[in-house]
Amino acid sequence: FVMGLIVAVYLLSNKERVIRTLKKLIYAFTSARVSERLIDTGTQADRIFHGFVSGQLTEALILGVLVFIGMLIFGFPYAVLCAVLIAVTSIIPIFGAWIGMIPCVFIILMTQPSKALWFILFIVVLQQLENNLIYPKIVGNSIGLDGLWVFFAILVGGSLFGLTGILLGIPILAVVRMTLKRVTDRRLREKDIEVR
16 A cells, blocks of 8 residues: 555656656557557546546545534534544545444544434435436536446445455446447448438
């Protein structure tokens, strides 16, 4: 994990140079046509991953605000702390808020034990609304996937690769979908076929 962070910081600090080097390698070792397609696909993948991250952060912020408002309305203690915990952990798609709920329940148990069960019920209802209505719209719209495909990417990615699959399944599926769509459209144009 630490080595991964160090490599990520190094790559981000030298991003322009790394991209320029990759472009040189691609142009040097592939044909012009393949090079253009690879670079265009890389540009689209960058746009999709950027949209996914911004969608995740937007969704986490919305969920944190909803938790804060709900906790104030229902009179739960430590509304700000719990809202921040749940917002930060909800960066993990679908299951993050459940992970953040655990320490919040312990905090509420220590101060007002009678409200802990009500807090769990509140989070369960809020998560159902968020997972079924808010999340697919925000994240799906940010990367161009329908809600059904977002759920499919999370289920398949999570079952195959665990937490990493949950985090990366959505943007990877979006890149695969975009690439497949472009190849299909190009082949249909070459065959002069119009599908309605």
